[in-house]
Amino acid sequence: MQIYWTKINKIIEETPEVKTYLLDCPKDFTWEEGSHTHFALEGFNAGDKPNRGLIRHMSISTLPHEKSIGITTRIREQCSEFKTILRNLKVGNEVAIFKTHSNVPLKREDKNVYLLSSGVGLATFRPLVLDYFERADSVNQIHSLNIDSSRDFLFTDIFQSVPEKKFTSQFVDNRKDYYEEVKNLAKDKDGLFYVVGSDEFLVQNIEVLREQGIKPEQIMLDKREQQLHEFLSF
Numbered sequence: 001m002q003i004y005w006t007k008i009n010k011i012i013e014e015t016p017e018v019k020t021y022l023l024d025c026p027k028d029f030t031w032e033e034g035s036h037t038h039f040a041l042e043g044f045n046a047g048d049k050p051n052r053g054l055i056r057h058m059s060i061s062t063l064p065h066e067k068s069i070g071i072t073t074r075i076r077e078q079c080s081e082f083k084t085i086l087r088n089l090k091v092g093n094e095v096a097i098f099k100t101h102s103n104v105p106l107k108r109e110d111k112n113v114y115l116l117s118s119g120v121g122l123a124t125f126r127p128l129v130l131d132y133f134e135r136a137d138s139v140n141q142i143h144s145l146n147i148d149s150s151r152d153f154l155f156t157d158i159f160q161s162v163p164e165k166k167f168t169s170q171f172v173d174n175r176k177d178y179y180e181e182v183k184n185l186a187k188d189k190d191g192l193f194y195v196v197g198s199d200e201f202l203v204q205n206i207e208v209l210r211e212q213g214i215k216p217e218q219i220m221l222d223k224r225e226q227q228l229h230e231f232l233s234f
């Protein structure tokens with residue numbers, strides 16, 4: 001396993017609680033849209049065993065042509081040790097990334113794609129939408145639906161409807177509106193439904209989609225084969 005140590009080159013305050021850490025792109029490091037990585041802080045591999053408290057899974061919110069690896073995360077006032085350390089990191093500090101993989105690349109199957117997310121889950125979808133804007137081949141259209149009760153919606157420069165590009169974006173701030181809209185979107189019995197958020201959020205979305213007649217193979221989750229199977233066989 002290759003561990004890439006790299007430096008933070010910019011920190012963007014997306015909202016009062018959400019930051020994007022832009023990391024220098026190590027030579028020969030590349031990734032595809034929908035990727036997640038293991039994001040680790042200094043000292044994580046100092047002992048005999050890796051210190052899990054200093055490692056988190058994080059999606060990569062950028063595409064390679066942007067020349068930086070973007071990690072977008074919410075840091076609340078009450079937060080874990082990991083986020084407490086992260087909050088204090090500055091441009092020039094080192095972090096590590098390893099085991100990068102995409103479970104949710106953009107499927108180009110001439111279908112309508114629905115991106116359902118909660119909060120910073122939208123970070124996973126940012127590169128999918130950018131990839132689609134660059135090349136719309138074999139994707140009919142994309143619709144994004146994000147729920148964020150803070151109402152500080154993310155990436156609103158990209159997540160705004162562009163009819164000519166067949167892209168629509170919707171933000172809601174409560175569960176009632178969110179699940180009503182999911183039911184509405186699920187009227188498309190042939191669509192592909194990507195879902196990103198907490199495990200509880202995934203379970204609820206799968207339940208609603210399945211009730212509406214959406215089949216497991218139409219539902220895309222950022223999970224490996226085994227876990228995917230467990231989630232989708234509810």
Ligand SMILES: Cc1cc2nc3c(=O)[nH]c(=O)nc-3n(C[C@H](O)[C@H](O)[C@H](O)COP(=O)(O)OP(=O)(O)OC[C@H]3O[C@@H](n4cnc5c(N)ncnc54)[C@H](O)[C@@H]3O)c2cc1C
Nearest residue numbers: 036056057058059072073074076078079080082083123222
């Ligand atoms: C494939 C994959 C991709 C992911 N991508 C991302 C991503 O792109 N961005 C992202 O942010 N996360 C992502 N995650 C989730 C990420 O790995 C973390 O689990 C998540 O960010 C929570 O981080 P944390 O455990 O440091 O907790 P925190 O975010 O610090 O806390 C989680 C909750 O616990 C509460 N809490 C924590 N500590 C305390 C305390 N001491 N006292 C009181 N309350 C406390 C917080 O208020 C918060 O509500 C991903 C996970 C997976 C599996």
